[in-house]
Amino acid sequence: MSVLFVIIVLLHGLIHLLGFIKGMGFKEVKELTLFISKPMAYVWLSATILLLIYGILYSIHSKYAWFFGLVAVVVSQILVFVFWKDAKFGTIPNVLIFVISINLLGYFSFQKRVQRETQYLLNQNHNNANTILSENDLQTMPEPVKKWLRNSGSIGKPFIHSGKVTQNAEMLLKPGQKNWLSATAIQYTTLDNPAFIWKVDVKMNRFLNIQGRDKFENGKGEMLIKMNSLINVVNEQGEPLDEGTLQRYLGEMVWFPSLALSPYIVWEAINDTAAKATMTYKGTTGSGTFFFNNHGEVTTFSALRFKENNVDAKRHEWTMNISAYKTFEGIKVPAKMTSTWKLDEGDWTWLKLEVMDINYNKNTIE
Secondary structure, three states: OOOHHHHHHHHHHHHHHHHHHHHHHOOOOOOOOOOOHHHHHHHHHHHHHHHHHHHHHHHHOOOOOOHHHHHHHHHHHHHHHHHHHHHHHHHHHHHHHHHHHHHHHHHHHHHHHHHHHHHHHHHHHOOOOOOOOOHHHHHHOHHHHHHHHHOOOOOEEEEOOOEEEEEEEEEEOOOEEEOOOOEEEEEEEEEEEEEEEEEEEEOOOOEEEEEEEEEEEEEEEEEEEEEOOEEEEEEEEEEHHHHEEEEEHHHHHHHHHHHHHHOOEEEEEEEOOEEEEEEEEOOOOEEEEEEEEEOOOOOEEEEEEEEEOOOOOOOEOOOOOOEEEEEEEOOOEEEEOOOOOOEOOOEEEEEEEEEEEEEEEOOOOO
C-alpha cells in the first residue's frame, strides 16, 4: 500500500510538469487545451517539486512529510480549479494525499506529545545509580520474594531506577473478538518517583490503526486512545483508573526487581510460594499477589482490579500469567506473558505480550 501510494504521488507530480512544459512553450501538450501563461507555468512546476519532495519524504518516514503534502495539495488543487476542464481528475489524488497527510500530522503530533511527557517523567526521577542491591537489603522481605530477587540476578547489581521496555503484542479489544490484532509498544518506567508511560500502536487494517498512551504519574492514571492518531476513542481519568493503573505498575515489578524494596510497598507473606504487595503512593492504594514456583520465578500476578472507570465500576480478578523468561543486562525477567480478566461470563484473555528488550537506568529517550 505504501509503495503504491508513493508511485501515485510521484506520477501525480510528474503530470504537473506537463503544465510547465506547455506554459513555457517547450512543447505542445494536447491533453491541456487551456492557455497557460509563463507565471502559471511556474506554479505548475512548483506543484511538481512539492509533490516529488512529499513522495520522497513520505517514503523515508520523515516527520516533515505531512507539511509538504498539505502545501502540495493546496497548490495542486488551485491549479485544478483554475484549469478545471483539463485537470479536474487531479482532485482524486489530491484528496488521497490530503487525508494521508492529515493522518501523518496527527501521528507525529501524538508522538511528540508522548515524547514530551516521557522526558518529563524521566526528568522527575532522581536516583543514585551507584547504590548496589545487597543481601542485607532483603532482610524484611517474605521468603519467596527473597528467593525471587536472588534468582533474578539482582543481588550485587545497581538498583534499578528506570527502565525502557520494548514490546510486541497481540490484542483483543473486546470479549468475543476472534481475530488478534498485532501491536508494538514502548514503555518507560521510573521507580524512585513511581511512574510509567506506555505507548502502543495497534494495526486494525490497511487504513485504520489505533495509538494508545497509558500513564501513571503522581498516583494518578490516564488512558488516551486515538483512532489514526486523530480521533479520541478513549480519554479517561478517575479514581477507579488511578487504582487499576497503580496495580498494573505494581505487577510490572517483575521487570524491575529493585522495586520490591520501594518505601511505598508493604509486603505480606502468604505462604512459601505467594506474597501480597500493597502500594500506597500520593493518595492511591492498590494491592496484588505474586505467585512463585520452586525455582524462585514469578509465575502469576493477581489483583482485584476495576475493569471500568465509572461510579458503578466493579472489581474483577485480573491476572498476568508468565510463560517464559529472558535475561536483559544481567537481570532475569519475564519475557512472555498473557493478561486475563476473570469476568462473570468467563475468562477473557485479551493480551499476549512479548518483551523484546529492556534497558535499565537510562534517563533520556532513545
